[in-house]
Amino acid sequence: MAVSEGRASGRPRDERASRGGDKRERILRAAVKVFARKGFYASRVAEIAKAAGVADGTIYLYFKSKDELLTSLFEDRIVRLLQLLRDESGKHPSGAGRLRQMIELQLGLLEGERDLAEVITVNLRQSSKLLKQFATRRFTEYLELMASVVADAQRAGEFRADVSPRVMARAIFGALDGIALTWALGNPEPGGLKRAASQLADVLLHGLSASLPSGAEAGARAPSVSG
Amino acid sequence: MAVSEGRASGRPRDERASRGGDKRERILRAAVKVFARKGFYASRVAEIAKAAGVADGTIYLYFKSKDELLTSLFEDRIVRLLQLLRDESGKHPSGAGRLRQMIELQLGLLEGERDLAEVITVNLRQSSKLLKQFATRRFTEYLELMASVVADAQRAGEFRADVSPRVMARAIFGALDGIALTWALGNPEPGGLKRAASQLADVLLHGLSASLPSGAEAGARAPSVSG
Amino acid sequence: MAVSEGRASGRPRDERASRGGDKRERILRAAVKVFARKGFYASRVAEIAKAAGVADGTIYLYFKSKDELLTSLFEDRIVRLLQLLRDESGKHPSGAGRLRQMIELQLGLLEGERDLAEVITVNLRQSSKLLKQFATRRFTEYLELMASVVADAQRAGEFRADVSPRVMARAIFGALDGIALTWALGNPEPGGLKRAASQLADVLLHGLSASLPSGAEAGARAPSVSG
Amino acid sequence: MAVSEGRASGRPRDERASRGGDKRERILRAAVKVFARKGFYASRVAEIAKAAGVADGTIYLYFKSKDELLTSLFEDRIVRLLQLLRDESGKHPSGAGRLRQMIELQLGLLEGERDLAEVITVNLRQSSKLLKQFATRRFTEYLELMASVVADAQRAGEFRADVSPRVMARAIFGALDGIALTWALGNPEPGGLKRAASQLADVLLHGLSASLPSGAEAGARAPSVSG
DNA sequence: AATGAATGAGCGTTCATTCAT
DNA sequence: GATGAATGAACGCTCATTCAT
DSSP states (O other), X not given: OOTTSSOOSSOOTTOOTTOOSOHHHHHHHHHHHHHHHHOTTTOOHHHHHHXXXXXXXXXXXXXSSHHHHHHHHHHHHHHHHXXXXXXXXXXXXXXXXXXXXXXXXXXXXXXXXXXXXXXXXXXXXTOHHIXXXXXXXXXXXXXXXXXXXXXXXXXXXXXXXXXXXHHHHHHHHHHHHHHHHHHHHSOOOTTHHHHHHHHHHHHHHHHHBOOSTTOHHHHHHGGGOOO | OXXXXXXXXXXXXXXXXXXXXXXXXXXXXXXXXXXXXXXXXXXXXXXXXXXXXSOHHHHHHHOSXXXXXXXXXXXXXXXXXXHHHHHHHHHOSSHHHHHHHXXXXXXXXXXXXXXXXXXXXXXXXTOHHIIIXXXXXXXXXXXXXXXXXXHHHHHTTSBOSSSOHHHHHHHHHHHHXXXXXXXXXXXXXXXXXXHXXXXXXXXXXXXXXXXXXXXXXXXXXGGGOOO | OOTTOSOOSOSOOOOOTTXXXXXXXXXXXXXXXXXXXXXXXXXXXXXXXXXXXXXXXXXXXXXXXXXXXXXHHHHHHHHHHHHHHHHHHHHOSSHHHHHHHHHHHHHXXXXXXXXXXXHHHXXXXXXXXXXXXXXXXXXXXXXXHHHHHHHHHHHXXXXXXXXXXXXXXXXXXXXXXXXXXXXXXXXXXTTHHHHHHHHHHHHHHHHHBOOOTTOHHHHHHOTTOOO | OXXXXXXOSSOOTTOOTTOOXXXXXXXXXXXXXXXXXXXXXXXXXXXXXXXXXXOHHHHHHHOSSHHXXXXXXXXXXXXXXXXXXXXXXXXXXXXXXXXXXXXXXXXXXXXXXXXXXXXXXXXXXXOHHIIIXXXXXHXXXXXXHHHHHHHHHHHTTSBOSSSOHHHHHXXXXXXXXXXXXXXXXXOOOTTHHHHHHHHHHHHHHHHHBOOOSSOHXXXXXXXXXXX
16 A cells, blocks of 8 residues: 555646546656655756656646645645544554554555655655645644544553653654664665564553553653643 | 763864854854754855854865765764763663663753754755765664664563564654654743653653563652653 | 858757857857957856857756867867868878968968967867867877878878978977967958968978979988988 | 076075075976966966975965966076077077077977976966966067077078068977977977977978079969068 | 965856746 | 746855965
């Protein structure tokens, strides 16, 4: 299952019968490849155009600027990721099940899509604008989704209550990102991401579980949580 | 305690009352500020020069290129961080103690140095060169240090043995990085990093602990929680 | 007859009434003018662009660098000169006729093209690269052509055999170059080049002629020079 | 016999007893070396300073600018050359003798001084300023000296009168220059310059000689001569 | 006089973007 | 819509020159 499959949202431009793949998607796919190999700033619009098999100017018929190309890339991919996560989130009764599924889903999506992993983990941070403006929208949404899963499980007494859901959301995001980053940049060890996801989930879930048998402890600490 | 304190390497000194520090360090400090505000690519060498109070050309007496300026920044700061981490690592007998200290040390260092945090977490990924070449040296060193702490504790029976130390190292790095990133970009909530560090350590250490029959250990750690 | 006439190589054409010639040629012509007035190093790419009526960047669509612009100038012009010289060389039965025609042709070509003369004589020597690398190709070709004319005439018993054809080729090149140089830099005396060419040919051909009937003179001076 | 030997003219700065070679000369010598290897524009003042064993700034105590360094180089060397030529000129009764000696002297001086030859033949043309302003002084002086030798011999009936002394002076200069150029850039064949000088003199003197007894040939060409 | 660190004007080149076809 | 030649603003870097020591 790949995040870049299909077309989830937006502009149904040129849905002419005679033209199968639309240009917009071809350009985005080319951009993923080029951004992944060279990074956002070192990537040339001309090269993306070439990789997409279109003329330089054509890109500007679909995207306002090179910056917007990157932004759209995230929008498209992350909106789809958020949807998947939300869908998944609904399928599991326990917080542990939800969190494990979400962790495994995210790394699973990247398995087989190194380029996209690299773009998301590396290029997300390349444009200050991107990070500070766009990120404020979708990234916050993402973090809130993760935090809500933790918070729900805390309220249900399933997770320890002495940690901030938002801090945990950031830590989990970061852990996934760190694993994806080193994976994207390093050796392509097959199945590596799945195993890593599983281990990460094991540790996090165990670490987050409300204390054991008597359970008194977590409750004792809970009141002071704030962040 | 700041990572940017002290002087690492050569060049003449002046130390007139009105002008603190030597040129190289002044330039590095200016670069941190500018890179943090604008990102590496959007930062102009001229602006860094101006911020450092030197002429444009002066920068090139100390650094071969704009790229090398960024690289040197990491070298200087990360080499110092590695030293601190190694020192710290030696002071604690248990793996749990070590790991907690390392986590708290890293986030503690950034407290009060938002700019540096932003440069490290955001700009580290801006230059393909930086990430793929330089990173292969120091970053690997860093990851190996973290992994060895985990591995040692596993061998001692203190940590669960069913997770890869290297995966954990990456996850821990990522978690710290994610927390630092959101902190650097978001609200400056005082003490936030310390609390986050403590909570992250709580969860990770509990999650990593070799599952004890009675679960007594968790209780032993609890008192240090503050956030 | 001008060396800069005609079109040597590719690129689309336009030929609207108001805009004469294609960009590449317009740029070359502008470069000749600017290089002649200021010399290669003191010439600014921006000025050439302005003189050619194109944007700065346009120059780089046709030439890889400022250096290559100069190189291409020589290639274009000298290749054409070589062709003319070879054509001319074929039309005359005697060595004297050939040499005279070649001398007069070369200086004749420059008549009316002071700029080009100046570029060739002055700027040829400005770029070490140009002189040492490019020159090794075309310039050697040129010298060999001249030397072969001398050598042929020597073999035919027409020219004295006690001088090296290669030394003569260099001397003739130099003499033409010296005349062109002073002409390009000095007063534009109309017809001056033609007259100078004629006189130079007179002296050289007489000096090169195999010793006449009585033959005593040459032998007296030149016992057995070979070099 | 080398043109760069001794100190002929100018500024007796710092004739302190304790310091043998004076800096000015050391700088000039270093400049010759560096200019010869790299050309004027590609030569860095810092490199000349290093080659001379002085600090960058020291050069500006002796020369107003990099340009003036080149100019001074020519002044020093060419003034000396002019003196030698004038001295030599006085020693020979016949025009042929004078001219031959001057030709051989000039190329002889360069034998063993490739660097200087390259500087004079190549670098003379690098600075428009140099060529157009300085050249107008010394170079004209040089050409007039050569022309006067020819003119004198013409008046004496020794040289043919149907050629312009000034054209001949330029041609001779050029021929010498062309030979020196190719020699400086090409193979260092020992003795090559001497042999070339001798052959060039043979051809030129024969070519310039007043028509011999029968004289028919020269007369046939004479009509077209004017300058 | 001598030094060499510092200066900063200046330029070649790039590349996102435009627009005539 | 599609093209790609043309544009020109923008910037990293160099290096001749200065000047405090």
